[in-house]
Amino acid sequence: MQDKELILKLDSIVKVFPGVKALDGVQLEVRAGEVHALCGENGAGKSTLMKIISGAQSYTSGKIIMEGEEVVFHSTKDAERRGIAMIYQEFNMVRDLSVAENMYLGRLPKTKLGMVDWKKLYQDAQEVLNKLGLKFNCKTKVRNLSVAESQMTEIAKCLTIGAKVIIMDEPTAALTDDEIKVLFGIIDELKKKNIAILYISHRMDEIFQISDRLTVFRDGKYIATKNIEDTDYDDVVSMMVGRNVTNLYPVRQYQPQEVVFELQNINSKGIFDLNMKLYKGEILGIAGLLGSGNIELSKVIYGALPMKHGDILINGKKKDCSSPIKAIAAGIGFISDDRKQEGLVLIRNVKENISMSSLKKLTKGIQLDKKLEKKRVNDQVKRLNIKISSIQQNTGNLSGGNQQKVVFAKVLEANPTICIFDEPTRGVDVGAKAEIYTIMDQLTKDGKSIILISSDLPELIGMSDRVLIMREGKIVMEVSKSEANQEIILAHASGGVSENE
Amino acid sequence: MLPEVSVKMNKSIKKKLIYQVNVFRSVFILLTICVFATFFSPDFLSVPNLFNVLKQITVAGIVGCGMTFVILTGGIDLSVGSIVGLAGVLSAGVLASTGNPVLAVLTAVGVGIICGAANGFFISQCGIPPFIATLGMMTLLRGCILVYTKGSPIPIKLDTYKFIGKGNIIGIPVPVIILILLLLLAHYILTQTAFGRSVYAFGGNREASRLSGISVKKTEWKVYIINGLLCGIAAIVLTARLGSAQSTSGEGIEMDAIAAVILGGTSLSGGVGFVLPTVVGAMIMGIIDNILTLMNVNPHATNIVKGAVILIAVLVDKKVKDLSAKAEQ
Numbered sequence: 001m002q003d004k005e006l007i008l009k010l011d012s013i014v015k016v017f018p019g020v021k022a023l024d025g026v027q028l029e030v031r032a033g034e035v036h037a038l039c040g041e042n043g044a045g046k047s048t049l050m051k052i053i054s055g056a057q058s059y060t061s062g063k064i065i066m067e068g069e070e071v072v073f074h075s076t077k078d079a080e081r082r083g084i085a086m087i088y089q090e091f092n093m094v095r096d097l098s099v100a101e102n103m104y105l106g107r108l109p110k111t112k113l114g115m116v117d118w119k120k121l122y123q124d125a126q127e128v129l130n131k132l133g134l135k136f137n138c139k140t141k142v143r144n145l146s147v148a149e150s151q152m153t154e155i156a157k158c159l160t161i162g163a164k165v166i167i168m169d170e171p172t173a174a175l176t177d178d179e180i181k182v183l184f185g186i187i188d189e190l191k192k193k194n195i196a197i198l199y200i201s202h203r204m205d206e207i208f209q210i211s212d213r214l215t216v217f218r219d220g221k222y223i224a225t226k227n228i229e230d231t232d233y234d235d236v237v238s239m240m241v242g243r244n245v246t247n248l249y250p251v252r253q254y255q256p257q258e259v260v261f262e263l264q265n266i267n268s269k270g271i272f273d274l275n276m277k278l279y280k281g282e283i284l285g286i287a288g289l290l291g292s293g294n295i296e297l298s299k300v301i302y303g304a305l306p307m308k309h310g311d312i313l314i315n316g317k318k319k320d321c322s323s324p325i326k327a328i329a330a331g332i333g334f335i336s337d338d339r340k341q342e343g344l345v346l347i348r349n350v351k352e353n354i355s356m357s358s359l360k361k362l363t364k365g366i367q368l369d370k371k372l373e374k375k376r377v378n379d380q381v382k383r384l385n386i387k388i389s390s391i392q393q394n395t396g397n398l399s400g401g402n403q404q405k406v407v408f409a410k411v412l413e414a415n416p417t418i419c420i421f422d423e424p425t426r427g428v429d430v431g432a433k434a435e436i437y438t439i440m441d442q443l444t445k446d447g448k449s450i451i452l453i454s455s456d457l458p459e460l461i462g463m464s465d466r467v468l469i470m471r472e473g474k475i476v477m478e479v480s481k482s483e484a485n486q487e488i489i490l491a492h493a494s495g496g497v498s499e500n501e
Numbered sequence: 502m503l504p505e506v507s508v509k510m511n512k513s514i515k516k517k518l519i520y521q522v523n524v525f526r527s528v529f530i531l532l533t534i535c536v537f538a539t540f541f542s543p544d545f546l547s548v549p550n551l552f553n554v555l556k557q558i559t560v561a562g563i564v565g566c567g568m569t570f571v572i573l574t575g576g577i578d579l580s581v582g583s584i585v586g587l588a589g590v591l592s593a594g595v596l597a598s599t600g601n602p603v604l605a606v607l608t609a610v611g612v613g614i615i616c617g618a619a620n621g622f623f624i625s626q627c628g629i630p631p632f633i634a635t636l637g638m639m640t641l642l643r644g645c646i647l648v649y650t651k652g653s654p655i656p657i658k659l660d661t662y663k664f665i666g667k668g669n670i671i672g673i674p675v676p677v678i679i680l681i682l683l684l685l686l687a688h689y690i691l692t693q694t695a696f697g698r699s700v701y702a703f704g705g706n707r708e709a710s711r712l713s714g715i716s717v718k719k720t721e722w723k724v725y726i727i728n729g730l731l732c733g734i735a736a737i738v739l740t741a742r743l744g745s746a747q748s749t750s751g752e753g754i755e756m757d758a759i760a761a762v763i764l765g766g767t768s769l770s771g772g773v774g775f776v777l778p779t780v781v782g783a784m785i786m787g788i789i790d791n792i793l794t795l796m797n798v799n800p801h802a803t804n805i806v807k808g809a810v811i812l813i814a815v816l817v818d819k820k821v822k823d824l825s826a827k828a829e830q
Contacts, residue, residue: 212575324714343709345705345772346703347773355698356702357714370693414714
């Protein structure tokens with residue numbers, strides 16, 4: 001491996017967002033023909049780094065050196081021209097055009113008359129598909145492809161633009177086991193063609209299966225680069241987590257109490273006959289990989305997604321939670337995993353965002369009681385330690401941690417007894433994380449119960465009193481706090497262990 | 502250190518300045534145009550002329566208030582001109598057959614509410630994009646007007662009805678009083694009630710509003726009903742002022758109203774804006790009309806100037822917004 005040439009080198013890259021240093025002097029060396037995995041927890045800076053490499057985002061300082069030459073990318077087009085292509089989690093394709101057209105979008109071959117040379121287009125496209133061993137026709141519309149097939153098309157497209165480095169961000173997240181095998185086969189093909197692959201995945205087993213080297217990031221800092229033979233799972237995890245875990249999570253003193261919330265035979269899209277119980281004052285973690293149905297379940301309970309059938313019981317009584325309005329009235333609070341799209345109105349101020357779920361309570365007669373509103377909002381700001389210059393500030397200008405605290409304030413303002421938190425610390429810096437954990441601990445002491453859904457396993461284990469593991473829309477395992485560890489959760493969540501074992 | 506501090510201060514002053522310009526932009530444009538107007542025609546600043554301008558803009562102003570609600574949700578209503586027309590002719594028709602002005606007023610308001618509710622139904626309950634739904638309604642309602650009037654105008658003979666459009670109370674024209682009252686009411690609803698908050702939240706981020714327990718469908722529906730209601734009132738004012746309801750009345754009002762909202766600085770993508778500047782926007786349009794008349798400009802050329810002003814205003818708007826976005830960073 002060592003003798004392979006260096007193709008891409010990043011040197012002390014710094015990226016500052018308002019209020020957060022997302023990357024702090026990061027370095028990375030990529031060699032031709034290697035699969036280089038990037039490891040790190042959420043918020044470690046992997047995605048930001050990838051966006052910088054692919055030209056989607058600018059950086060504050062540092063150098064990018066491609067094939068011995070310093071380069072600056074102003075756009076993804078720039079990066080593509082230099083041979084760096086990214087395959088996004090959400091695919092960037094025109095769904096109503098054919099595979100071939102998508103592969104050559106913006107670069108369609110032309111005849112002398114200036115018309116599209118369809119014959120050449122289809123010939124070239126099919127040739128690339130065949131080379132990769134793909135079995136679908138290049139004239140198929142992208143709309144009719146499976147997720148895996150559209151991903152393969154993206155990879156084929158990277159080949160047509162002559163990519164030397166291909167970035168794959170969680171490429172297996174939406175794939176089945178068989179499709180993953182095909183993808184890995186293709187990655188092997190790409191390696192043989194001397195193409196470097198930057199591979200991001202949360203699935204540790206995959207990283208050890210296919211990568212040659214890996215680089216670990218933590219809290220925006222470079223930690224280490226290692227050959228895959230020289231490291232093991234525990235080593236990588238300890239590098240990823242690094243910090244003193246016990247300080248981050250409050251010591252939970254949960255004493256079993258009565259059941260306050262129960263789901264009976266919940267059925268919905270991707271969720272099958274699900275039953276669970278939640279106890280008063282408990283933090284119940286629900287673990288699961290992408291597509292396991294845990295996020296969907298939380299939205300079904302809150303009425304944001306339709307439920308086919310099933311019952312939701314609060315304090316033993318059936319409640320109608322078919323819409324967020326009804327769910328809030330029944331005492332359920334919900335924090336979405338996507339605060340920018342589903343949590344906040346970014347163009348409105350902190351005050352309006354915080355009182356959004358409790359407008360009825362703040363109305364006296366026909367008009368809003370603005371004095372009461374201001375008092376309540378200020379109380380929440382103080383209680384949650386939200387750092388803002390004024391409650392008139394737009395939420396769009398706040399840092400991730402403060403934005404998330406505004407979402408917390410909004411939900412708590414509606415005074416729920418059951419709180420569902422999806423990825424409550426996604427994109428939040430470590431300091432704010434610890435504060436959010438303390439808030440959660442305090443909430444349970446006040447008699448509220450929390451359902452915590454997180455892909456950040458240390459967080460899930462650190463905070464939960466009990467962990468349910470979901471896979472393919474079902475709960476496959478329940479572990480208590482003392483038994484919970486990353487291996488058990490990952491093994492059951494990925495289906496590595498059959499239920500009888 | 503020092504230069505850095507001064508740069509920072511400069512930045513914050515610049516930011517504040519840009520913010521102020523942003524808020525009072527429409528007022529600035531209005532004042533500039535007034536200065537030009539006085540310069541071009543000495544008659545402009547006379548009290549009767551100013552009242553005249555105010556009377557001219559009442560219809561566009563009232564419709565603009567409703568349009569502000571709609572645009573704040575990120576929607577658009579192209580059917581307002583036809584609603585005003587239909588409410589006008591039906592009101593005049595009821596007045597002609599019954600002679601009861603109260604009944605005639607109620608008819609106009611009722612027609613406005615029903616048309617608005619129909620728009621709202623298609624948009625909020627059936628999920629048809631506002632542009633398409635109201636485009637359809639615009640044509641449909643105009644057709645209804647033609648069928649009802651058979652193309653001929655319906656005269657208004659009752660003076661009590663005409664008083665709404667032509668009368669004065671303590672020297673102030675009634676339409677102007679109606680406009681001011683509606684304006685204050687609309688401002689109150691938008692800034693002081695839970696419903697107003699929902700409108701802003703809806704326009705800012707529909708999904709986040711829904712998940713926060715705001716009844717988004719009801720909010721959207723109500724907005725179109727309010728818009729329809731205001732069109733009904735505008736129809737009464739228009740019909741009473743002209744002394745007759747014609748099959749063409751209300752035509753083109755949608756453009757005046759939308760222009761007024763945009764000149765008032767309300768964002769077309771929704772979530773940001775106020776109703777008071779909309780009336781300032783309407784005044785800008787009214788004054789341009791007025792000066793061109795005073796200057797004896799060929800009436801056919803008025804639209805050229807009006808269109809140009811809208812384009813320039815929106816261009817400036819975009820520049821200011823880019824600048825404030827930069828200043829934010």
